Amino acid sequence: xxxxxxxxxxxxxxxxxxxxxxxxxxxxxxxxxxxxxxxxxxxxxxxxxxxxxxxxxxxxxxxxxxxxxxxxxxxxxxxxxxxxxxxxxxxxxxxxxxxxxxxxxxxxxxxxxxxxxxxxxxxxxxxxxxxxxxxxxxxxxxxxxxxxxxxxxxxxxxxxxxxxxxxxxxxxxxxxxxxxxxxxxxxxxxxxxxxxxxxxxxxxxxxxxxxxxxxxxxxxxxxxxxxxxxxxxxxxxxxxxxxxxxxxxxxxxxxxxxxxxxxxxxxxxxxxxxxxxxxxxxxxxxxxxxxxxxxxxxxxxxxxxxxxxxxxxxxxxxxxxxxxxxxxxxxxxxxxxxxxxxxxxxxxxxxxxxxxxxxxxxxxxxxxxxxxxxxxxxxxxxxxxxxxxxxxxxxxxxxxxxxxxxxxxxxxxxxxxxxxxxxxxxxxxxxxxxxxxxxxxxxxxxxxxxxxxxxxxxxxxxxxxxxxxxxxxxxxxxxxxxxxxxxxxxxxx
Amino acid sequence: xxxxxxxxxxxxxxxxxxxxxxxxxxxxxxxxxxxxxxxxxxxxxxxxxxxxxxxxxxxxxxxxxxxxxxxxxxxxxxxxxxxxxxxxxxxxxxxxxxxxxxxxxxxxxxxxxxxxxxxxxxxxxxxxxxxxxxxxxxxxxxxxxxxxxxxxxxxxxxxxxxxxxxxxxxxxxxxxxxxxxxxxxxxxxxxxxxxxxxxxxxxxxxxxxxxxxxxxxxxxxxxxxxxxxxxxxx
Numbered sequence: 001x002x003x004x005x006x007x008x009x010x011x012x013x014x015x016x017x018x019x020x021x022x023x024x025x026x027x028x029x030x031x032x033x034x035x036x037x038x039x040x041x042x043x044x045x046x047x048x049x050x051x052x053x054x055x056x057x058x059x060x061x062x063x064x065x066x067x068x069x070x071x072x073x074x075x076x077x078x079x080x081x082x083x084x085x086x087x088x089x090x091x092x093x094x095x096x097x098x099x100x101x102x103x104x105x106x107x108x109x110x111x112x113x114x115x116x117x118x119x120x121x122x123x124x125x126x127x128x129x130x131x132x133x134x135x136x137x138x139x140x141x142x143x144x145x146x147x148x149x150x151x152x153x154x155x156x157x158x159x160x161x162x163x164x165x166x167x168x169x170x171x172x173x174x175x176x177x178x179x180x181x182x183x184x185x186x187x188x189x190x191x192x193x194x195x196x197x198x199x200x201x202x203x204x205x206x207x208x209x210x211x212x213x214x215x216x217x218x219x220x221x222x223x224x225x226x227x228x229x230x231x232x233x234x235x236x237x238x239x240x241x242x243x244x245x246x247x248x249x250x251x252x253x254x255x256x257x258x259x260x261x262x263x264x265x266x267x268x269x270x271x272x273x274x275x276x277x278x279x280x281x282x283x284x285x286x287x288x289x290x291x292x293x294x295x296x297x298x299x300x301x302x303x304x305x306x307x308x309x310x311x312x313x314x315x316x317x318x319x320x321x322x323x324x325x326x327x328x329x330x331x332x333x334x335x336x337x338x339x340x341x342x343x344x345x346x347x348x349x350x351x352x353x354x355x356x357x358x359x360x361x362x363x364x365x366x367x368x369x370x371x372x373x374x375x376x377x378x379x380x381x382x383x384x385x386x387x388x389x390x391x392x393x394x395x396x397x398x399x400x401x402x403x404x405x406x407x408x409x410x411x412x413x414x415x416x417x418x419x420x421x422x423x424x425x426x427x428x429x430x431x432x433x434x435x436x437x438x439x440x441x442x443x444x445x446x447x448x449x450x451x452x453x454x455x456x457x458x459x460x461x462x463x464x465x466x467x468x469x470x471x472x473x474x475x476x477x478x479x480x481x482x483x484x485x486x487x488x489x490x491x492x493x
Numbered sequence: 494x495x496x497x498x499x500x501x502x503x504x505x506x507x508x509x510x511x512x513x514x515x516x517x518x519x520x521x522x523x524x525x526x527x528x529x530x531x532x533x534x535x536x537x538x539x540x541x542x543x544x545x546x547x548x549x550x551x552x553x554x555x556x557x558x559x560x561x562x563x564x565x566x567x568x569x570x571x572x573x574x575x576x577x578x579x580x581x582x583x584x585x586x587x588x589x590x591x592x593x594x595x596x597x598x599x600x601x602x603x604x605x606x607x608x609x610x611x612x613x614x615x616x617x618x619x620x621x622x623x624x625x626x627x628x629x630x631x632x633x634x635x636x637x638x639x640x641x642x643x644x645x646x647x648x649x650x651x652x653x654x655x656x657x658x659x660x661x662x663x664x665x666x667x668x669x670x671x672x673x674x675x676x677x678x679x680x681x682x683x684x685x686x687x688x689x690x691x692x693x694x695x696x697x698x699x700x701x702x703x704x705x706x707x708x709x710x711x712x713x714x715x716x717x718x719x720x721x722x723x724x725x726x727x
Contacts, residue, residue: 055625092621220623223616230595232528234552240623256638256666256712277632317713319636325629333626349668349686350712380553380569384592417551 004129004180006229007086007098007187054092055241057249057337058325064212065192065245068109070119078119080111084133084152084189085126089246095225099188100127106246107215107266108173108191113164115197121173124157131184132158134176134425135193136306137288137448139166142469145426148178148486149395165466166428167360168197169290169446170213170262170308178393178486182237182268182478186229190215190266199291203359206260206312206352212252216303217266218335219243233384235418236269236477240334249337254315255347258354260285262310265303269477271419271451272331274338275300276313277324283354286310289428289446291360296442300329304421304451306476309442312354313341320345362445365430365463371409372400376420376452376475376485385484386475392484393474399487402464411459412452420480422458423449425471426491429462449476464491517541517579522599524554524573524590533599536607539581543601547573552592559587559598638713642667646690649705649724656696657724659705663687667709667717671695674704700726 070078087104088096102108102123113119123133130153134146143150144160152158175181175189192213205211218239220228229237242249261282265272276282279299285291288308301309318324322343327336372389379385385392391399402408410429412422428446431439435457443450452458474486517540523531524547535543545556545567555569556576563586567576580586580603590597602608613619643664652658659671666688673681673695680703683693703724709717 053625055623057625057629221621223619223621225621226617228620230528231593232552232596233592233594277635317637319638322635323630323633324635325631327629327631334623337629345666349666378553384553384555384569 004183006183006226007100008226054095055248055334058251058340059093060247060250062212062214062250062252062339063245063247065105065107065110065215068103068111076117078113078117079122080119081122081124082109083124083126084131087188089188091219091243091246091248092221092225095221097221097225097227099227100184101188102173102191106188106190108189110192110194110213111173113162113193113195115164115166115168115195118164119162121160121162122157123152123160125152125154128154129180130154130177131175131189132177133160133173135160135162135171135173136423137169137171137308137428138162138193138426139428139466140426141467142426142471145471146176147425147470148176148393148472151177164195166195167290167446168200169195169288170264170286170310171195172215172264172266172308174266178395179482179484182231182482183229185266185478186217186219186237186268187227190217192262192264194262199360203291203355204351204353205285205355206258210257210352211260211262213245213262213264214339215245215264215266216272216338217243217268218270231479232269233386233479233483234378236479237267238270239267240332242328242331242335242338244339249339251340251342253344254313254341255344256316256318256320257347257350258312258314258316258352260310260312260352262286262308263303264308265305267305269305269479270335271305271421272303272338273300273329274303274326275329276326280313280324282311282313284309284311284442285355285359287442287445288448292442292445293360293362294358294441295355296440298442301442302330302451304419304449304476305478306421306423306449307447307451314354315341315343316350318343360445362430363463365407365461366405367407368409368461369403369406371411373411373413374422374487376412376414376422377416386480388473388475388485388487391487393472393486393488395488397488398470398490400489401492402462402489404468404491404493405465407461407463409459409461411457412450413457414452414454417454418477418480419454420452420485421449421476422452422473423476424462424473426467426469427462427464427471429460431458431460433457433459467491468493519544519577521546523547524550524556524597526550526552528552528593528596530590530597530599534602534611535600536602536604537580538605539583539603540579541603542577542579544575544577546575554590554592554597556588557591559589560585562586638711639715640665640711641715642709642711642717644669644707644709644717644720647707647720647722649722651724651726652694655698655700655726656694657698657703657705657726658692658694659707659722660690660692661687661707661709662690663709663717665711667711669693670706670708670710672706672708673698674706675701698726702726 072079130151171193175184220239474481556567558565586601646662705722
């Protein structure tokens with residue numbers, strides 16, 4: 001495995017502050033300050049000078065990630081091409097932040113796939129170290145899952161084939177090369193994969209510009225605008241700034257319509273508790289594995305790393321000019337503001353509907369075949385290693401062998417002081433029991449990641465369909481997963 | 494911080510008496526839950542001892558040597574036990590916490606004479622802290638629309654064979670419904686979305702006398718007072 005290094009290029013190595021002051025001096029030679037005000041100022045130094053603080057929330061509009069266009073649609077298969085490469089993002093006004101990105105952007109481009117239409121994503125590694133791509137939440141053959149040991153070497157490529165046979169869900173794709181995901185995801189290798197189906201259309205949910213993926217991640221910065229990362233194996237990384245779709249706590253101008261907002265927690269290790277305004281209502285319609293059986297009204301919901309929650313927010317009753325903040329009540333002073341919705345007029349009449357009653361019927365699961373208890377703990381002594389059932393990751397060892405088509409009872413037992421968002425590759429599960437209380441109705445549909453709180457035991461029932469082979473399950477607090485809170489399962493026929 | 498001052502003071506005192514024979518000092522470096530060493534750089538003279546302390550910490554820490562000129566792996570814990578090491582030979586000794594290897598790095602410099610101060614780090618290594626932590630205004634200017642839309646300038650007339658056109662004006666963006674009735678029976682219903690002046694054309698009407706019910710519902714669901722028109726189609 002080649003060694004990771006933070007993204008950089010010639011530009012990023014320059015001293016931004018020093019370069020910035022040269023630019024200001026140059027401007028002053030040619031024009032007065034009044035011309036500065038009149039003209040649209042585009043130099044980075046001027047933008048920096050205008051901004052009160054580059055961290056002030058609600059200064060930028062929510063960026064919407066571009067959608068990837070297939071390069072071919074022949075034979076009922078959509079083929080996409082993606083370069084995994086370095087790029088520069090303008091995250092703080094007037095600064096350029098070096099990133100790693102799918103197509104060189106952060107977050108990466110959104111793929112909109114359709115149930116029943118397979119997709120091939122041709123990923124090419126233009127980085128200087130190994131990488132791979134995991135479709136998080138996807139039912140995909142083991143070879144295409146992005147197992148930590150199946151990597152793409154620099155200059156090489158791999159065609160990930162996604163059958164898209166599962167129900168509509170908000171999936172996402174990210175790097176999964178073993179031992180460095182905390183850094184590669186932090187530096188930008190994160191993107192959305194929206195799988196749609198007919199059922200969603202029957203429900204007449206909002207579409208197009210009213211259906212928005214929202215990728216939340218906490219970050220920190222250096223003086224030159226580059227991302228600042230500091231490894232914390234115990235707590236996991238904590239940043240002092242919330243980025244939403246790559247902008248510091250942005251605002252979204254919303255019309256008086258219904259919006260489908262798809263939240264993804266792409267943070268390394270931070271859990272959120274999201275609340276709309278003064279406890280305004282959000283209608284949760286989906287979780288990791290797609291639609292809930294029935295919509296659930298919520299005023300606040302927790303979102304652990306790698307989890308997804310989709311809500312409908314009805315802005316029709318608000319007058320234009322209303323401003324409503326989505327806040328993280330679990331945050332500190334500078335990580336409370338997530339984003340703001342500014343209601344504006346226009347938008348015409350609404351074709352979408354707020355669903356009432358049943359949205360889907362969840363499949364009845366076979367009786368469990370086996371049960372396993374997985375203790376989640378920190379091994380200390382001469383070294384530090386996070387463990388599952390007193391074991392760290394060993395690619396040469398298979399830790400559990402479920403039979404294809406069966407279900408099992410898996411108990412996550414967490415005596416540690418940290419939250420462990422436990423994620424199972426390749427399969428979905430249902431949350432049966434939480435020792436801390438009842439399982440919220442918003443968590444009773446299909447899931448692929450569940451937040452196990454300190455002191456808690458959570459029982460889940462995975463269903464091992466549709467593919468056999470070697471997969472992993474791990475903690476999605478990335479510093480924990482990297483060091484080495486991950487085991488292997490092999491689903492056998 | 495206080496501990497840091499003591500440590501620095503101790504280090505300075507150490508150099509002050511460097512010429513005097515064999516007075517060994519102890520310098521304290523505190524491991525903190527802010528994930529830094531306080532202080533992260535100490536200057537001592539040969540024979541001095543450094544003690545790493547972790548009192549009151551709630552995260553797991555330890556001290557590992559990070560340069561090849563010494564070998565140390567202290568026991569960790571929450572909080573970790575104090576750990577001491579006496580430096581006999583001149584040199585630069587790096588150390589780190591294995592759990593927080595990026596931020597908890599430090600150096601002990603052992604020299605008989607004080608070394609020059611280190612250069613400042615480049616901007617790409619200096620933290621740019623978020624200073625925007627003002628109290629949040631959770632909602633501002635939030636007003637719910639509870640005003641009913643108003644229908645005005647209503648008219649209905651024949652518009653071709655077996656068809657009629659209803660004109661109206663609605664005070665805000667609304668869904669407008671017209672219902673053509675004969676007696677209690679609804680013959681035809683049509684709906685449109687409008688803001689301001691709008692029309693709805695209804696076809697398939699047989700000759701006769703109609704009562705036309707016009708309704709408007711705004712985006713927030715408020716309903717206008719319904720209005721009635723009459724039309725004789727021949």
